Amino acid sequence: MHDVMMANVPPKSDLAPNGLLRLFQRASFRRKLGFGELLFGRALARHCITWVDFGDLRWKLNLANGTHRWLVYGEYEEPGVRLLLERVIDEKSIIVDSGANIGQMVVMYLRSSSAEAIHAFEPTPMARAWLEECVAANGLGSVFVSPLALGEAAGTANLVDHDFQHKEGAQNRLTASDDGLPIEVTTLDAYAESHGIKHIRFWKLDTEGHELPALVGARSLLQRAAIDYLYVETAGDGDAIAELLAKYRYVPVGLALDRVLSRAEVRARFTNVFVSDRVARAECGLALKAN
Numbered sequence: 001m002h003d004v005m006m007a008n009v010p011p012k013s014d015l016a017p018n019g020l021l022r023l024f025q026r027a028s029f030r031r032k033l034g035f036g037e038l039l040f041g042r043a044l045a046r047h048c049i050t051w052v053d054f055g056d057l058r059w060k061l062n063l064a065n066g067t068h069r070w071l072v073y074g075e076y077e078e079p080g081v082r083l084l085l086e087r088v089i090d091e092k093s094i095i096v097d098s099g100a101n102i103g104q105m106v107v108m109y110l111r112s113s114s115a116e117a118i119h120a121f122e123p124t125p126m127a128r129a130w131l132e133e134c135v136a137a138n139g140l141g142s143v144f145v146s147p148l149a150l151g152e153a154a155g156t157a158n159l160v161d162h163d164f165q166h167k168e169g170a171q172n173r174l175t176a177s178d179d180g181l182p183i184e185v186t187t188l189d190a191y192a193e194s195h196g197i198k199h200i201r202f203w204k205l206d207t208e209g210h211e212l213p214a215l216v217g218a219r220s221l222l223q224r225a226a227i228d229y230l231y232v233e234t235a236g237d238g239d240a241i242a243e244l245l246a247k248y249r250y251v252p253v254g255l256a257l258d259r260v261l262s263r264a265e266v267r268a269r270f271t272n273v274f275v276s277d278r279v280a281r282a283e284c285g286l287a288l289k290a291n
Contacts, residue, residue: 014050015063017072025074028083036073037066044069059107059134067104076104077271080255081231084273085112085202087257088229088283092116093201096188098150098214099233102130105204106143117142119195123149123159123183150207151185152216159183187217192226199226206233206271215244222248225276228283232274238267242274249277257284 017025021040029035047063052072061068070076085108089095093115097105100120109118120143122128128147135143149157158180192200200221205211211232221227222245230250234241242252242263252261252272260280266272280286 014052015044015047015072016053021072025072027074028079030079032079033070033073033075036069040072041066041069044072054107054111057107057110057138059103059138060130061102071104071107076108078255082108082112084229084231084255084257085109089113089115089202094197094199095119096200096203097121098188098204099206099208100131100145101127103134106131106135109202110140110143115142115201117144119144119146119191119197121146121148121150123147124161125181146191147184148191149183149185149210150188150191150205150214150217151210152187152213154186154190155184156182157185188214189218189220192221200228202229202231203227204231208233209236212237212240212244215241219248222250225249225278228276228279230274232272233270234266234272235270238269238272239263242266242272245274250274251277251280251286253280253284253286257286260286 024036024039044063049060049062049064051058052061052063054071059071061071063069063072067076075082089109089112091114093113095109095115095118097109097118098121100106100122101124103120106118106120109115120131122131122145125147128145132145135145149159151157159182160180188203191197203218205214207214211234215222215232218227225248230245232241245252252266252274253259254261255273257273257275261269261272275284
């Protein structure tokens with residue numbers, strides 16, 4: 001399902017999900033992650049850091065971390081994301097993953113379809129090394145890992161590490177203070193231009209509170225409606241993010257792409273999907289509405 005970069009053979013998996021767990025992975029129902037924890041969580045957690053079999057993929061996970069166990073249950077973030085990816089991603093898709101961490105969503109993309117390219121941004125050195133190890137072990141020539149952070153302008157910032165030992169960098173954040181690790185920042189507009197990217201099918205944006213600056217740094221792409229789908233962590237900034245994207249005629253929709261969300265619904269959700277007006281009309285059968 002994905003391009004092979006080299007003849008590397010991934011490390012032998014220490015965990016190969018059994019028949020019951022494989023059936024569970026393919027199912028889709030409410031509160032699936034909670035049921036997964038009840039049924040399998042304690043047994044999986046005993047494996048700690050291990051390579052997990054995902055069919056033709058092998059990925060290193062820390063199964064003592066509950067969010068890593070989500071992948072073993074066949075989902076990530078929330079039920080419905082897998083079905084969304086299966087619906088919108090195909091072999092011509094360019095994907096941008098900002099805040100890629102150790103590659104949780106990369107696994108989801110690769111299991112959904114064979115995208116043309118995945119550009120994964122992860123400025124945290126330890127998380128990026130973990131991701132690069134998995135990419136190299138699987139010989140993934142379509143996955144490009146960048147050490148840059150995305151912001152509203154090119155420059156530098158400091159990255160504050162938040163308990164990597166237990167969180168694997170999942171809650172690291174950028175700061176303008178002198179604390180933390182100095183890192184380079186670019187804009188998505190600049191990165192796309194330098195890499196010849198004209199159109200992005202799917203942009204996952206989860207940068208621990210730095211989402212709004214990253215969106216500002218993609219103003220040219222947004223102005224041209226050159227990004228079809230955005231999956232954005234909006235917690236705490238839902239109104240500001242929705243207002244910014246509305247200026248470029250992007251509309252928040254449900255995960256099933258079946259309705260436009262109200263501003264109140266956007267505020268109530270931790271993450272939201274936004275689509276361009278063209279996509280809303282042509283692919284979702286929806287029209288842009290004022291919220």
